[in-house]
Amino acid sequence: MFPAVVNVSQIAQPFLDENFGWIVNVLFYLFFIVFIFYGQRIQMYVMLKEVEGSLLRLKYIKEEGRKIAIETIKEIGKPQDDPSQRVDRFLEYFALPPESMDPAGIVWKLEHILDVRDNRFKDEVRLMAPAANETQINNLENTLEAALALNYIYKVVRHFYILGKKTLSLYIIMQLQMILPLVMREAEAYASALKAFAYGQPIGDGIGALVAAKLMYGHEKRKIAKDCVVATVPLEGRTAYVVKAEGPGGNVGKPGEAMKTIIEENGGNIATIIVVDAALKLEGEKPGEVAEGIGVAIGGPGVEKFKVEESLLKYRIPINAVIIKEDVGDAVSPMRKEIFEAANEAIKRIKRVIQEKTKEGDSLIIAGIGNTIGIGQ
Amino acid sequence: MADKSSETTGTTETTARRISSFVLVVIFVTLALSLVALYFSMEIYPRNEAAAGYFLLIGFIGLALSSYMLLQMRKRVLKWRLKLPPIMTIIECQKCGFKNVREFKRGDYVFKQMGACEKCNEPVMITGIYREIKEQKKKEEKF
Known part of the structure; x- marks a missing residue:
């Protein structure tokens, strides 16, 4: 390794001295003293470095999201001007929730705010992409919403990183560092959702809509609520009103409103309601596992769930839920095979529930909940 | 699917920019010095066993540190690619x-x-x- 010109013994001579042992001993003591007084600070810098690494990655994902959104708008919408400025403005949009000091009637206020937000987003997308059709507008809106979520996650993490750095507070930095793996998981899920939305691919969350689509295929559909369709399907000798969001554009519709309307149309004469939706699985459970239960399996801000629960209470209608399990990443990324295959198992379960809980000639509602992107009917 | 390759290219560019050359130099200098320390320990072992032991310790710690940092860096590069299955x-x-x-x-x-x-x-x-x-x-x- 060392050529002959280097005399190793000469270089190593000072270290052969007996004093060298003392020097090393002192260095060791110094090392311990430094760690006693500055250990926490060193730990904090290590944590900050770790957060910084994740923040850089978040920044990259966020920029990639913005790039994908702009490219898709240019490709589909054929705008005359560069949409970058409009996209940047869109990424900063916010919606303020209604005041909850007096919670009576808050659901309707929240619904109104969500409706205004949705209309505003759609109008913006129409201006950005004038050549896009209604399905593409829905998909573009979903793409932009995923980019908006990524932008928000990045900004919140950056806020706490800078705050921690400024105050040198171990507890701010520690909390951020502890929660980061979960935040990164969510950000990565949104990153894969971007491509799915841009291309109009079905996502894991759409499994409820897929089940409903399979049940209603070949039957006449009519619009029942905003972005929602219903088909009257003869099933196991019963009349099933199958509800789903109108596809194939990215849409969740208003399933609560749709179910409420069907119940009112039938004068409350509904034997049972079966809600099919994707649900978050616990670690250790397999994706695509199907489970049955009771309750209104509708996620989101709670407005649609509230509407159904009000009608259920009014007419004392029993409610069943069939859920298909998946993790947060699967819910917003292209539907994985195991989840896609679970649709048939969910249909079997629905049929069994119908046979066990209703009589021949009864009417019932089956609602497939979720984003229907890439799923027609 | 068509822009998959362009996306991968974009990712590689970003990762290349992120790895600081200064950090790389520090890692490689530490690696070289640790190897020198290990060599020293072998050389001076017959004359001073204690000093040889210290060199051995320093050499191994340096080697472990630099290889850990290199591995971490590689892991980071791999992690930064957004994988999109077909x-x-x-x-x-x-x-x-x-x-x-x-x-x-x-x-x-x-x-x-x-x-x-x-x-x-x-x-x-x-x-x-x-x-x-x-x-x-x-x-x-x-x-």
Whole structure:
């Protein structure tokens, strides 16, 4: 390794001295003293470095999201001007929730705010992409919403990183560092959702809509609520009103409103309601596992769930839920095979529930909940 | 799927920019010095065993530190790539059941009517779109 010109013994001579042992001993003591007084600070810098690494990655994902959104708008919408400025403005949009000091009637206020937000987003997308059709507008809106979520996650993490750095507070930095793996998981899920939305691919969350689509295929559909369709399907000798969001554009519709309307149309004469939706699985459970239960399996801000629960209470209608399990990443990324295959198992379960809980000639509602992107009917 | 390659290129550029050359130099200098320390320990072992022991310790610590940092860096580069597994579309004939599975194309959606069946000339339809994940063999979990 060392050529002959280097005399190793000469270089190593000072270290052969007996004093060298003392020097090393002192260095060791110094090392311990430094760690006693500055250990926490060193730990904090290590944590900050770790957060910084994740923040850089978040920044990259966020920029990639913005790039994908702009490219898709240019490709589909054929705008005359560069949409970058409009996209940047869109990424900063916010919606303020209604005041909850007096919670009576808050659901309707929240619904109104969500409706205004949705209309505003759609109008913006129409201006950005004038050549896009209604399905593409829905998909573009979903793409932009995923980019908006990524932008928000990045900004919140950056806020706490800078705050921690400024105050040198171990507890701010520690909390951020502890929660980061979960935040990164969510950000990565949104990153894969971007491509799915841009291309109009079905996502894991759409499994409820897929089940409903399979049940209603070949039957006449009519619009029942905003972005929602219903088909009257003869099933196991019963009349099933199958509800789903109108596809194939990215849409969740208003399933609560749709179910409420069907119940009112039938004068409350509904034997049972079966809600099919994707649900978050616990670690250790397999994706695509199907489970049955009771309750209104509708996620989101709670407005649609509230509407159904009000009608259920009014007419004392029993409610069943069939859920298909998946993790947060699967819910917003292209539907994985195991989840896609679970649709048939969910249909079997629905049929069994119908046979066990209703009589021949009864009417019932089956609602497939979720984003229907890439799923027609 | 068409812009998959361009995306990968973009990712590589970003990662290349992120790795500081200063950090790389520091890592390689530490690596070189640790090797020198190990060599020293062998050289001076017959004359001073204690000093040789210290050099051995310093050498190993330096070696461990620099290789750990290098591995971490490599892990970071690998992690920064957004992997997108292929999305498949199933096209099925409702009459004869003939199935065709191909890569997803923009505009595909479940229940979309496609052309005619290759076998019976009846109209075919998209019956499924999914992402296939080839999971690596994991150690059997206890729970």
